[in-house]
Amino acid sequence: MGRLPQTLRSDALDNRDRILDAARALFAAEGMDVPMREIARRAGVGPATLYRRFPTKQALATEAFTEQMYACHAIVEEGLADPDPWHGLCLVIEKLCELHARNRGFTTAFTSAFPHAMDLAAVREQALTSLAELARRAKDSGRLRPDFVLDDLILMLMANGGLHATSTNARLAASRRFAALAIRAFQA
Amino acid sequence: MGRLPQTLRSDALDNRDRILDAARALFAAEGMDVPMREIARRAGVGPATLYRRFPTKQALATEAFTEQMYACHAIVEEGLADPDPWHGLCLVIEKLCELHARNRGFTTAFTSAFPHAMDLAAVREQALTSLAELARRAKDSGRLRPDFVLDDLILMLMANGGLHATSTNARLAASRRFAALAIRAFQA
DNA sequence: ACGCTAACGGACGCCGACGTCCGTTTAGCT
């Protein structure tokens, strides 16, 4: 039972990065159902190389979206740092909707697609905790409806994912209007 | 160039009905991406028979959803008949959301999937006209926000389609909560 | 009852995506 080397060769590492770049671009533009081979093609590698690094599409997606996941976290923290909690919450809603609108695939991966928690679950939970805290403060400030629950926001984010449109710009516009409506629904 | 008979034989007509039933059931439950063959299997016919009646999936969907389309129309008319226009509009929103939640496929067919207007366009337009009238009255009554536009409602319906869930019941629950939020967003 | 033909459905070939194997290339170390 020989030990595998933990350190990738330089060319292998380079290919890995190119694969992730390609995956991110294609997932964002086309959604989660792009063929694995197209990602490989775009990255300039053979299918075998892709499968060697990421045995399954979920593994690839998990890796590709950690970046976006941390972006979500950052957005929430930023909102939490806002002196006006209601204003912070509004910013969070707007920015999260925009982020999701820019990434066709991220939304589906985030909400339904991957039932079993891809490793991002931890970050997700942390973000949710911060979000709950932000909501509590906003509620205290009297601007957020007292009967608001966190699930309402999650529901809205999931619904935001239903805004299909061929062009990214159209999706962005729809998403912005939707965020505005969501905010109106939440305010006291 | 022989003339084709305009009248279907009795067994053919029977099969046609069974195909439509199967299609409606499967489209509602599984969404628009069920294989044609599964519809045929469920209807108890061969693939050839299915393709003979409906050369394309869109043709089948168009026929299968006319019923739902008229249901939409009826819902809007019912809302229009309500003495309280705001209450009527709320009912319309709730019922439309529920209808879409019950039919996984209808939403996608209705919103984005079929770019070129399936024959239902006429009914759709008529429903939209009635809806605009209802909105006008609701606005006059002062309960609906003055800056409401019809597109906002369409946006919400599209977003409602993003509420994925494995079970129909879960989807229904989510849809109801969503409808309530939408109504809150719209009221003055 | 019988024949004509509409209608049926099993079977076929095609295609695109999948995941893997294996002969070839090349990075990295001496």
Add this chain to the structure above:
DNA sequence: AGCTAAACGGACGTCGGCGTCCGTTAGCGT
């Protein structure tokens, strides 16, 4: 420079859905 094993990628077999052809069945009119 030369060697070794890590890494590559083209090629392969499989699978599932698609749309069609053609030999068989059975409705309907006489």
